[in-house]
Amino acid sequence: MGNEPNNKRAEKAKEDALNWHVRLHSGSASSDDWIAFTQWLETDTAHNDAYDVIALAWDDAGSLSAIVETDEIDTPAQTNNIIAFPLHRLRKAIRARPAAFGGGFGAAIAATLLILMAPVFIGQNGTPGETLYTTGIGKQRTVTLADGSTVMLNTGTAIAVSMDKNSRRIELQKGEASFTVKHEKERSFMVAANTLKVTDIGTRFIIRMDVGRTLVSVTEGIVEVEPLPLENRTLPSPLPALRLVEGQQAEHQFGAAIKVQPFDTTKVTAWQQGLLIFENNGLTDVIAELNRYFAKPINMVDADLADLRFSGILQITDQDRAMRDLTALLSLTAVETETGIALQHTTSDNRQ
């Protein structure tokens, strides 16, 4: 360990190194600044050592994701489904529930966190990485991005966000998300989803990805939609962009042309209120929709159930409640099995 004057010298070096670093990375450093900095480094080896620490901290910070604000609907017990979860909130959750989780929980979460944070290391070498936001089945969350835009993620959704000073790019990797975009003249806001690229012109829209289909619904403002080649996604689109206005929806079935159609805003945005609205929908579709939200998949036991049609509002926040409502309205019976929930006709055998 060093003596007193040495410590003082090291303290001064640290402070100077910090000020140098901040000035040089402000965005307005000139070559004179860099030369003066070089001279400062040359003056004393302690300067260079002090700067090492700063440079490493800066580098580490660059490999982190920027999590600005999150607002989750998840119950705390399920928070480990979330990849980009801020540490301080995690701590709060743990502190608030010592009895429920026991001592091992904190350590388990800490371990999970390290592993789950791994994806953000990808964008290393100083380039700011992508930030991944995900939701598990039955979960929703709202994320505020660094530019002030917000994204509400529906069940089973993943988005990768990368922003720099010239662009704002989001890839919807799966699921469904509602975007409320803060318009910027300089940086366009682009979302790639499957086969479509959506460019915002200051607006609110929802994108949903299903197997073989992408849906873009505009609830406010205007967006541009263009097909995106699945292979080489950097290639420009061969077709002109379509312009969608409020109340319009683009539907792209893979291999077909993009269809533009009107849509029912209340129905399309109902998930944001924790609801699903059906109007004379086939039971097959209703079940497929419910299965996006529920961990226990619903199966039709009796094949002729597929002919039934259903109208009504179901809650997606509570599977038991949704099943009670659905079976009551259709006079069916739901039986819990090992693999999920079996939906069948009500007979004298299974009537309770």
Place this chain on the structure above:
Amino acid sequence: MSNEALQTTYMEQRANLCRFVAARLRDEAIAEDLVQELWVKVSKAKITETLDNPVSYLFTMAGRMALDHIRQRQRRVRRDEKWTDESTEKTGGFATSNEEDGETRLLRGERIARVRAAIDTLPPKARKAFELHRMQGLSHKQVAAELGISVSTVEKHIIRAMRELTQILRGADP
């Protein structure tokens, strides 16, 4: 900015870049090599965006390459220390960045977790300013415009954030 313009800046700054890297590495020959390597990167780089500050861009790249080299050197020193079974710490304050074996990968994870925790405990405004600057690549001026505060306040926030980060990482040293 076209690639050509960046190459011109490189030619103008080449000697300064060499001197800067040499000061970081205390080794002129390696500095010369690294700055040459930088030329290859610059000529291959696809610059689609406009570079506001090509000089800083080049120095930042050179600094990053120097840092990578310093990290590698630390790794070698650590390996050698293992062999000679000397546990004296001659690597300064950053013996934690060896990424080659599992043990040190964990240390890296630990560092990152500490950085995350340090950022999360910053006052909200300092945190926002730092995230916009470091993670989103905005300049101090852009951050100031974005948050509606003065450039000098942004600078204060960034200094504060970096001070916390370096302090917490010093604590991470074995």
